[in-house]
Amino acid sequence: MKIHILGCGGGIGGRRGGHTSTLMVDDDILVDCGTGVTSLSLEELTRIDHVFLTHAHLDHIACLPLMVDAVGDTRNSPVTVHGLEATLTALKAHIFNGTIWPDFTRIPSLQRPWMRFEPLVGGESVMLRGCRLTAVPVCHTIPAVAYQLDSGQASLVVSGDTGGSCPELWTALNKIENLRTLLIETSFPECDRALADLSGHLCPGLLAEGLERLRGTPDIYITHTKPGQTAQILREVQSRLPARRIQMLNDGQEFTL
Ligand SMILES: [Zn+2]
């Protein structure tokens, strides 16, 4: 199972033009559908059968409407969008509502739509081609999940957006025996800790507090940093957690599980 990071920034305009949250599993599954999708060709976009959304915020769903529009008439089956009921309801109400964008769950017909929604609940797993994707509840300003991607040999967890004071995330991570890699957001530098708290994100101090609960020693990469503050955030994380050898995740990076 190959994991390809198409976007991991907390906004656009970061290092080397950085893209927002988009992770591709092999060539047919996406976790989040941010601006990282724009690095795929039309042929590559057409191969995407499943999109798993962490939550409904724009940086994680920005390119879903455009992707479905681009590939709908050349595919033989709908793109399946998985997410919490609250996430899918928000997409229906605010994006695919016939005003901002067409409702592709009904277009071109109810019988043969270009997109279908598949609700999931926290803790639920979906098995696709030997890859198990499990939604792990996290703490954000709206309902949100992380995803565990498990090949059977090893697991990678991508946190999506999560704030501090989220013991359920660390409890869930401690239950994953084959956890090899953790991609964890650290959106803000320490000076913006109040803003991190208010917006349901992590800063280096909050990440350090969370990691005190983590028993294993997976490879840890930080993501979703504010463009322009990435170097500062990484410095602050590394100085607080020298023993963890934490690295920055980069667009284009690949992992094999
Ligand atoms: Zn968010």
Ligand SMILES: [Zn+2]
């Ligand atoms: Zn975000």
